[in-house]
Amino acid sequence: MQITRPTFVVNKKQCVQNIAKIYSKTFAHQLIFRPHFKTHQSQEVGKWFQDFGVECITVSSVEMAVFFAQNGWKDITIAFPFNILEINAVNSINAEVQINLLVDSYETALFLTNNLTKKVGIFIEIDLFYGRSGILPSEITQISEIASLISESQIADFKGFLIHAGNTYTAETKAEVLAIHAKNLQHIKALKLEFQQKYKDIIVSYGDTPTASLANDFEGIDELRPGNFVYYDLMQQKIGSCFRTEIACSVLAPVVRIKRELGEIVLHSGAVHLSKDYILSPDGAKNFGEVYFVANDYKTIYYNSKAIIYSVSQEHALAKCDAEFAKKVKIGDLLAILPIHSCLTANLMKNNQIILA
Amino acid sequence: MQITRPTFVVNKKQCVQNIAKIYSKTFAHQLIFRPHFKTHQSQEVGKWFQDFGVECITVSSVEMAVFFAQNGWKDITIAFPFNILEINAVNSINAEVQINLLVDSYETALFLTNNLTKKVGIFIEIDLFYGRSGILPSEITQISEIASLISESQIADFKGFLIHAGNTYTAETKAEVLAIHAKNLQHIKALKLEFQQKYKDIIVSYGDTPTASLANDFEGIDELRPGNFVYYDLMQQKIGSCFRTEIACSVLAPVVRIKRELGEIVLHSGAVHLSKDYILSPDGAKNFGEVYFVANDYKTIYYNSKAIIYSVSQEHALAKCDAEFAKKVKIGDLLAILPIHSCLTANLMKNNQIILA
Numbered sequence: 001m002q003i004t005r006p007t008f009v010v011n012k013k014q015c016v017q018n019i020a021k022i023y024s025k026t027f028a029h030q031l032i033f034r035p036h037f038k039t040h041q042s043q044e045v046g047k048w049f050q051d052f053g054v055e056c057i058t059v060s061s062v063e064m065a066v067f068f069a070q071n072g073w074k075d076i077t078i079a080f081p082f083n084i085l086e087i088n089a090v091n092s093i094n095a096e097v098q099i100n101l102l103v104d105s106y107e108t109a110l111f112l113t114n115n116l117t118k119k120v121g122i123f124i125e126i127d128l129f130y131g132r133s134g135i136l137p138s139e140i141t142q143i144s145e146i147a148s149l150i151s152e153s154q155i156a157d158f159k160g161f162l163i164h165a166g167n168t169y170t171a172e173t174k175a176e177v178l179a180i181h182a183k184n185l186q187h188i189k190a191l192k193l194e195f196q197q198k199y200k201d202i203i204v205s206y207g208d209t210p211t212a213s214l215a216n217d218f219e220g221i222d223e224l225r226p227g228n229f230v231y232y233d234l235m236q237q238k239i240g241s242c243f244r245t246e247i248a249c250s251v252l253a254p255v256v257r258i259k260r261e262l263g264e265i266v267l268h269s270g271a272v273h274l275s276k277d278y279i280l281s282p283d284g285a286k287n288f289g290e291v292y293f294v295a296n297d298y299k300t301i302y303y304n305s306k307a308i309i310y311s312v313s314q315e316h317a318l319a320k321c322d323a324e325f326a327k328k329v330k331i332g333d334l335l336a337i338l339p340i341h342s343c344l345t346a347n348l349m350k351n352n353q354i355i356l357a
Numbered sequence: 358m359q360i361t362r363p364t365f366v367v368n369k370k371q372c373v374q375n376i377a378k379i380y381s382k383t384f385a386h387q388l389i390f391r392p393h394f395k396t397h398q399s400q401e402v403g404k405w406f407q408d409f410g411v412e413c414i415t416v417s418s419v420e421m422a423v424f425f426a427q428n429g430w431k432d433i434t435i436a437f438p439f440n441i442l443e444i445n446a447v448n449s450i451n452a453e454v455q456i457n458l459l460v461d462s463y464e465t466a467l468f469l470t471n472n473l474t475k476k477v478g479i480f481i482e483i484d485l486f487y488g489r490s491g492i493l494p495s496e497i498t499q500i501s502e503i504a505s506l507i508s509e510s511q512i513a514d515f516k517g518f519l520i521h522a523g524n525t526y527t528a529e530t531k532a533e534v535l536a537i538h539a540k541n542l543q544h545i546k547a548l549k550l551e552f553q554q555k556y557k558d559i560i561v562s563y564g565d566t567p568t569a570s571l572a573n574d575f576e577g578i579d580e581l582r583p584g585n586f587v588y589y590d591l592m593q594q595k596i597g598s599c600f601r602t603e604i605a606c607s608v609l610a611p612v613v614r615i616k617r618e619l620g621e622i623v624l625h626s627g628a629v630h631l632s633k634d635y636i637l638s639p640d641g642a643k644n645f646g647e648v649y650f651v652a653n654d655y656k657t658i659y660y661n662s663k664a665i666i667y668s669v670s671q672e673h674a675l676a677k678c679d680a681e682f683a684k685k686v687k688i689g690d691l692l693a694i695l696p697i698h699s700c701l702t703a704n705l706m707k708n709n710q711i712i713l714a
Contacts, residue, residue, distance in 0.1 A: 004442035005420065038671060060672045061625070063362065080672055081613040083625050084689040085361035104614055107688050132673055133614050133623050166670070256438040257461055257490050266490050268418070268440050272704050276633040313523070314395060314700055315417045315437055316489055331464050332441040343671055347629050348705070 001354070003298065003334060006273045007252045008349030010040075010231070011299045012357050014248035016048055018229050022212055023052045029218045034058050034077060036207065036227025039343045043071045044355060045230065058207075058225045062086045069097045077205070078102065079162060079225065081125060081133045084111045091117045100159055104134050109146045113153040122150045123162035123205060126191065128184045130166040137187045140194065151199060160202030160222070161191055168210035174240040177210045181217075188220040213241035233342035234290060238279050244303065250336040251289070251345060252298060253317065255329060263326040265307060267291065269337055270315040275344035281308070287340065288312045291319050293328070294336035299356050301336050309337065358711070360655065360691060363630045364609045365706030367397075367588070368656045369714050371605035373405055375586050379569050380409045386575045391415050391434060393564065393584025396700045400428045401712060402587065415564075415582045419443045426454045434562070435459065436519060436582065438482060438490045441468045448474045457516055461491050466503045470510040479507045480519035480562060483548065485541045487523040494544045497551065508556060517559030517579070518548055525567035531597040534567045538574075545577040570598035590699035591647060595636050601660065607693040608646070608702060609655060610674065612686060620683040622664060624648065626694055627672040632701035638665070644697065645669045648676050650685070651693035656713050658693050666694070 019035075026033040035049055036058040046057070046068070056075040059065050065076045066089065077100040082090075093099055100121035103109045112122065124146055127134030135143055150158040165184055171177045188204050195202060203222035212226035213236070231249040232242040253269035269289075278286040291307040294300065305328070307319035317337070321329065329335075339345040346353070376392075383390040392406055393415040403414070403425070413432040416422050422433045423446065434457040439447075450456055457478035460466045469479065481503055484491030492500055507515040522541055528534045545561050552559060560579035569583035570593070588606040589599040610626035626646075635643040648664040651657065662685070664676035674694070678686065686692075696702040703710070 004446065005418070005440065061362070080625065081623060083362065083611045083613050085611050085691070089361065105688060108613070111689075132668075132670065132675060254440045254442050256440050256465070266438060268437065271632065271634070271701055275628065276701070277628070311489075313489065314704075318489060331462060332468075334442070344628055344633070347671075 003252050003354075005254065006269045006349075006352065008346060008353035009250050009252055009298055009336070010045065010353060010355045011248045012048070012355055014246065015045065015230050018232060018246060018248055019048055019052060022224070022226060022229050023054075025212070026224050031218055031221060032056060032203070032223035034205065034223050034225050035230070036060070036079065036225050037068060038064065039227040039230055040346055041067075041350060043068075046071070046073070058227065062089045065099065066093060069093050074098060076100070077123070077162075077225070079164070079207070081105075082108050082112065084108060087111070087115045090120070093118065102162055103146060106142065106146050106149065109149050113149060113156055116155040119155055119157070121157045121159040123159045126161045126163050126187075128163055128165060128187055130164065132164070132166060134163070137191055143195075147195065147199060158199055158202065160199075160204055162205040163188070164207040165211055166208065168208050169235065169239070171210060171239050174214050177214050177239060177241075181211050181215045185217065185220055192220055209236055210239050210241045228343055231342040231346065233345075234287070234338055234340050235277075235279055244338070247338050247342075249342050249346065250294070250301070250338055251349065252294070252334050253291075253337050255331055255333045255335060258329055258331060260326055263321045263323070265291075265319050265321060265329055267309075267317040267319060267335065267337070268315060269317045271312045272314055273345070273348060274309075274312060274317065274337065274339055275341060275348055276312060277341040277344055279340055285310060288317065289337045289339055291335050291337050293325075294334065297356070298334075298336075360609050360711075362611065363626045363706075363709065365703060365710035366607050366609055366655055366693070367402065367710060367712045368605045369405070369712055371603065372402065372587050375589065375603060375605055376405060376409060379581070379583060379586050380411075382569070383581050388575055388578060389413060389560070389580035391562065391580050391582050392587070393417070393436065393582050394425060395421065396584040396587055397703055398424075398707060400425075403428070403430070415584065419446045422456060423450060426450050431455060433457070434480070434519075434582070436521070436564070438462075439465050439469065441465060444468070444472045447477070450475065459519055460503060463499065463503050463506065466506050470506060470513055473512040476512055476514070478514045478516040480516045483518045483520050483544075485520055485522060485544055487521065489521070489523060491520070494548055500552075504552065504556060515556055515559065517556075517561055519562040520545070521564045522568055523565065525565050526592065526596070528567060528596055531571050534571050534596060534598075538568050538572045542574065542577055549577055566593055567596050567598045585700055588699035588703065590702075591644070591695055591697050592634075592636055601695070604695050604699075606699050606703065607651070607658070607695055608706065609651070609691050610648075610694050612688055612690045612692060615686055615688060617683055620678045620680070622648075622676050622678060622686055624666075624674040624676060624692065624694070625672060626674045628669045629671055630702070630705060631666075631669060631674065631694065631696055632698060632705055633669060634698035634701055636697055642667060645674065646694040646696055648692050648694050650682075651691065654713070655691075655693075
């Protein structure tokens, strides 16, 4: 196999280790493991989860649910506030596939109870102060009204509450992640206390890679839905969710220009390959990815010397090298870029990826 | 046609007007018009250029060159520093297709003269202080050495100099764009003075949408390569390259949640649809796109009331609405989002776009 242009590389062995790590934790804590497949969107990567006995998955769109249903998955949660325009697409999914939907408004819940022809589960999304979608836990009346509406319906099962603790992604330390998580557990306990008497079988489904990687207290949580951990990335490494060596994907990119006097290189790997997501370095500079030398096997990365991508345009990446890197790099070298946000990079590179055993 | 999920909409009539505007300018100034096809990457949009007699195009990767060559285009410039690993792909392009490559190092030029088996044109990329790829105009010795090497080769034609005036994209006013352009014209004249005696047939190929849209002096320039103008976007509107009404594309996105008390909406249209590119509003807030009501024809946009996207995650967009907007918007509405950077949005939505006549 000869790689000549930007290519997304998945390191299977490391992915399986990452899966094993989270699987073991969910097993030890008797949690349902429902990994989010939006990160990899790949049937092949999905099979590695099946090898651990995983049967329940999460996706972020109806389109992705249809894809995985067609590929044999039988229990799929669409963890995005249901878009009422896609009712026909949901009703058309094979009857034997269990679909769980998400609502965060009475209006959408009412639409569903009136228009579903397929039996589905419904979660109410709770917003634990991340501020994206979901209903605040203080809006008890609204939550109760939606819960009643769903549970009285013949076509929908009220499954419980779904939470994405997205504010852990802006945490800068493990301690911050754990502090956010501890507060969230308080709210979860209160929610269960409020609703579990009336709705005995409801569960709490909880997400996010930082918490899944770092926390060890899941009291009140029944199901875990992290996704990013299968690949991890530099954002997770910065938060402390993983070590750099646990990042299981990279973009192989050719060097097209060296400005040796400036210690800079130009790579073919731009916003259409990496995305424009970045993290800030301690000095406040934007970091769009870290660049390393890689062995001919395309997966043994040499972490001792690096370049940092400080700018991306559509196809170009510009990186500043350390001294050793600048000395050694050659035009035509294929280098490994560790991505900032692997979900977005994997999505962009869907049609140009290789999996290494 | 019923649209139910995020969809990229191309307004053909407006695109053709945008093409006509730049075509007329290149015609009036007797410039070769070699539009950049990286923006649309579409054979159908390409045909609208053919209707104006356009035969020469620009692309940003060997992959795109192969795609358009297979679709009948016969004169293609790959405006990216040549990646030596792709020599076989270039040598394999049909002999009757004229390919022009870009070099910005002696090393790559030497590799090409030694390894090309297909006759190609070669431009030397000049960096007029944008700081991406290209050789600074002060590096006369290096430029001369590369020019000699190419022109003495049997397999390559020395075509001249290629410049991307990318620093116009950070300009905030028309006056700034024109000031950057005026300085660039000085350097171009000096370059021609230096090299045109020895290399009589060389041309200067010049790019970027802001200059193509705003400038009226092209003395010393022979060829224009803008790309973005076919769609335009909010970044160009901010610079002053176009009016908002000239933006010829949008993302149709369904409303999934309304937080009326906060004047906020949640749309299904995230980083995998729009990209994470943003501009800054006058108050310093990030703007990932503007949201408008749209008629049932999906292209008549109502500009009188709007929401601004202040945050995107993988699939969600969060937008703040003006008062009228917040009053009128309903769950299940399909709204039109004007993108910040249409090249990245079009690339992400390649497989989910419709063209409206």
